[in-house]
Amino acid sequence: xxxxxxxxxxxxxxxxxxxxxxxxxxxxxxxxxxxxxxxxxxxxxxxxxxxxxxxxxxxxxxxxxxxxxxxxxxxxxxxxxxxxxxxxxxxxxxxxxxxxxxxxxxxxxxxxxx
Amino acid sequence: xxxxxxxxxxxxxxxxxxxxxxxxxxxxxxxxxxxxxxxxxxxxxxxxxxxxxxxxxxxxxxxxxxxxxxxxxxxxxxxxxxxxxxxxxxxxxxxxxxxxxxxxxxxxxxxx
Numbered sequence: 001x002x003x004x005x006x007x008x009x010x011x012x013x014x015x016x017x018x019x020x021x022x023x024x025x026x027x028x029x030x031x032x033x034x035x036x037x038x039x040x041x042x043x044x045x046x047x048x049x050x051x052x053x054x055x056x057x058x059x060x061x062x063x064x065x066x067x068x069x070x071x072x073x074x075x076x077x078x079x080x081x082x083x084x085x086x087x088x089x090x091x092x093x094x095x096x097x098x099x100x101x102x103x104x105x106x107x108x109x110x111x112x113x114x
Numbered sequence: 115x116x117x118x119x120x121x122x123x124x125x126x127x128x129x130x131x132x133x134x135x136x137x138x139x140x141x142x143x144x145x146x147x148x149x150x151x152x153x154x155x156x157x158x159x160x161x162x163x164x165x166x167x168x169x170x171x172x173x174x175x176x177x178x179x180x181x182x183x184x185x186x187x188x189x190x191x192x193x194x195x196x197x198x199x200x201x202x203x204x205x206x207x208x209x210x211x212x213x214x215x216x217x218x219x220x221x222x223x224x225x226x
Contacts, residue, residue, distance in 0.1 A: 033214065041218040043158070043203055056213050059115070090157065098214045099146050099207040105157035 002026065006106035016114050018079040021109045025072050025093030031055075032074035033098050034066060037108070039086040046089075048098055049103050055097065060069045064066050077113075116141040117204050120217025127194050128225050135220045137187040137204035144206040144215075147180060147187050152219075153200045161202075162189070192223045218226075 005024040015075040025032050045058040049068035066091050068074045072093075078085055088110050092103035117140040126134050137147075148163035164171045164178045164187065171178050175194075180187040191198055204217040 035216075036212075042218040045214040045216070048214075058213060085159050099209070102148075102160040102163075103150075103158075105159070 004091060004104050004106035006043045006089075006091055006109050007034070008109060009107065010110050010112075012112045012114060013081050015081055015083060016048075017081050018077060019081060019111060020093075021076045021089055021111075023074045023091035023093075023106060025074070025077070026104055029093035029095055029104070030072055030099075031097045032068055033074065033092050033094075033103065034074070034076050035090045035092065036060070037090055038086075045098075050097055071084075081113045083113050086111060115213065116144055116172045116206055116208055116213045116215040118217045119202050119203060122220060123218065124223075126214060126220045126225060129194060131194055133189075133191045133194050133198070133222055133224075135189045135202055135204070135222070136186060136190070137206075137217045138184075139206040139215070140185065141206070141208055142182075142185065143208045145209040146207040147178070148205050148207075149171045149178060149189050150203045150205065150216075151200045152203065160202060166179055191222075194222075196224050196226050198222060 005033045031050045034046040036044045047057045048055045052068045063079045066076045088108040090108045094106045120137045128201040150158040151161045152158040175192045177190040201219045206215050
């Protein structure tokens with residue numbers, strides 16, 4: 001069974017631009033959640049999607065948004081990029097949600113904002 | 115919201131010794147507490163989890179204990195091996211929603 005796939009793996013943007021990251025979950029998993037990982041803040045929950053609906057959102061500004069498609073693939077968008085958005089963005093999939101059991105993480109998309 | 119504190123931030127042990135990592139949480143509504151291990155340059159992976167109706171859970175050399183009254187839970191690794199070297203994250207999930215709160219991580223180094 002294929003694991004969680006994230007694209008692109010690396011990207012460089014400049015301040016003010018926007019970026020879209022993609023996450024393909026494990027087949028059969030309906031939940032996709034997103035996390036920001038930085039050396040200073042550790043792992044922080046962004047949001048979770050389940051069956052195309054956002055179930056919950058972490059404490060991030062509205063510049064961070066996402067969506068989920070009918071095939072469970074998810075995208076995360078960050079608009080008006082700031083230097084502090086430089087981070088590793090991880091997505092994770094699970095069968096039924098973050099509170100129900102194991103999360104399977106992708107390898108992440110490393111975003112550098114210049 | 116929830117606040118998860120994790121200690122220590124770094125931990126070095128000799129191979130064969132035990133390692134203990136502690137986390138505290140603030141919201142009594144938290145009911146699911148997983149632990150993830152992240153090796154350098156790799157993705158986090160679940161190593162053990164515990165729910166609030168259980169006080170202790172073991173899986174070979176790894177155990178987790180939960181004290182709901184004191185709102186803290188701990189990861190215990192016995193007979194440590196060099197391959198246990200990694201960053202360990204605790205987490206707490208509220209039963210009122212699906213927010214996922216991670217601790218700040220513990221970098222464990224096992225010295226051969």
